[in-house]
Amino acid sequence: MDEFNPDRENVIERAKDAGIEAIITIGSDLESCRSAIELSEKYDIIYAAIGIHPHDAKDFTEEIFNQIKEWARGQNIEHSPPTQPSPSRGEGKGGGEGLGSGPWALSSKRVVAIGETGLDYHYENSPRDIQREVFRKHLVLARETGLPAVIHNREAKKDTLEIIRESGINKGVLHCFSGDMDMAERAMAMGFYISIAGPVTFKNVRRLREIARAIPDDYLLIETDAPYLTPEPFRGKRNEPSYLVHIARTIAELRGITAEDLARITTLNAKRLFRIGQLPETGEIAYKIRGNLYLNITNRCTNRCSFCVRFHTDYVKGHNLRLSYEPAEEELKDAVGNPSQYREVVFCGYGEPLLRLDLVKGVARWIKQNNGKVRINTNGHGNLINGRNILPELKGIVDSISISLDAHDEETYNRICRPIFKNAFREVLSFTKEAKKFIPEVQVTVVTLKGVDIEKCKKIAEDLGVKIRVRELDVVG
Numbered sequence: 001m002d003e004f005n006p007d008r009e010n011v012i013e014r015a016k017d018a019g020i021e022a023i024i025t026i027g028s029d030l031e032s033c034r035s036a037i038e039l040s041e042k043y044d045i046i047y048a049a050i051g052i053h054p055h056d057a058k059d060f061t062e063e064i065f066n067q068i069k070e071w072a073r074g075q076n077i078e079h080s081p082p083t084q085p086s087p088s089r090g091e092g093k094g095g096g097e098g099l100g101s102g103p104w105a106l107s108s109k110r111v112v113a114i115g116e117t118g119l120d121y122h123y124e125n126s127p128r129d130i131q132r133e134v135f136r137k138h139l140v141l142a143r144e145t146g147l148p149a150v151i152h153n154r155e156a157k158k159d160t161l162e163i164i165r166e167s168g169i170n171k172g173v174l175h176c177f178s179g180d181m182d183m184a185e186r187a188m189a190m191g192f193y194i195s196i197a198g199p200v201t202f203k204n205v206r207r208l209r210e211i212a213r214a215i216p217d218d219y220l221l222i223e224t225d226a227p228y229l230t231p232e233p234f235r236g237k238r239n240e241p242s243y244l245v246h247i248a249r250t251i252a253e254l255r256g257i258t259a260e261d262l263a264r265i266t267t268l269n270a271k272r273l274f275r276i277g278q279l280p281e282t283g284e285i286a287y288k289i290r291g292n293l294y295l296n297i298t299n300r301c302t303n304r305c306s307f308c309v310r311f312h313t314d315y316v317k318g319h320n321l322r323l324s325y326e327p328a329e330e331e332l333k334d335a336v337g338n339p340s341q342y343r344e345v346v347f348c349g350y351g352e353p354l355l356r357l358d359l360v361k362g363v364a365r366w367i368k369q370n371n372g373k374v375r376i377n378t379n380g381h382g383n384l385i386n387g388r389n390i391l392p393e394l395k396g397i398v399d400s401i402s403i404s405l406d407a408h409d410e411e412t413y414n415r416i417c418r419p420i421f422k423n424a425f426r427e428v429l430s431f432t433k434e435a436k437k438f439i440p441e442v443q444v445t446v447v448t449l450k451g452v453d454i455e456k457c458k459k460i461a462e463d464l465g466v467k468i469r470v471r472e473l474d475v476v477g
């Protein structure tokens, strides 16, 4: 964009200084697509998305689109050898004199998405029927190349969703989301991410803030849309990638997590969608969320809950929790470091921690000796698993325990949790009762699932004399 001509190099440096790992720059017509690719070739941090913006759909020609197709498919369109050196970094107009007509071949390896494409019925800079036709062509290209689509929608919910559905593609993002929750849900159901931009920092955009709070971790992205949509506290000025941190902070606050958590989640999602950079390959044995440290000691469990996160993703809050082995006690202590720096150290992870009772006891004792606070999140099968009442063994080394109640009666529990033990529900109740004798804080949890009577669960907790926490479905960690 011309807005960055005076200081593009500095803008990129400021983005790096702010912790931005990658920038996706968007082409909206042929020349800006070419510039986007050239910038992406020039700066490691930059990748390109290419397409014809719905505003420019009226200027669409097959000839233009053929060039975009060739770039997207990984072909070079200019094969003449360079007659002069490629522009050096940081020189000339917009970080490279001659952008748009360089003699070197354009490689598409840096093209990570098709778009912006979509529909804009607000400004209607192009006739609606032409916008729809051009949008469809972009989605065909996205499907053919396997690249995700970056979709612009302004006041065109019905047609946007319908055209995506017809196209059959299931990989993309609704960028600078401005729709309603119904639209977000329908898009997510088709595999699309929802990307939130600067307006979320404006206090009066209640609907967008509510959406930014509610989008599940697995579907959330953030962006600047620079130079537009500048977030607070710079509203009214030119936007730039480093301002993403303000959007991240606002959304983190709305979701009750730290900006670090939010950054990890959205970075992972961006890497997955755009296939940028490396994904964490091995499961983490100790991972931070908010001020807590969680210990992931096994992926085994004596339940197979229908809602269990392990059955549909390896990740929780951006952490890979799929273990390739079960860690040993010393390894865990090393991973914890200084336990007193955390609000709590929680045995949790992708499985039932009390399957490894001896390890839990050893590490918990060590945490207490080093002034840490210990919590166990459990399915309440500890006594069944170990064949004895283990709760006296946890006395003095565990500060709190959170037990998954999950249902208001045995039949519902068996249907939802699918335990390997016949009398699991009754055991969860007696485990909870027994826990009160040995552990200072005891609570049960229940997930808002269809068929689970939350009021009856509350009554069970009350009768047991423990607190209850009602968890929203799919909100994990």
Ligand code: SF4
Pocket: 301, 302, 303, 304, 305, 307, 308, 309, 310, 350, 351, 352, 379, 404, 417
């Ligand atoms: S008890 Fe927890 S870890 Fe085990 S299946 Fe249920 S949700 Fe998953």
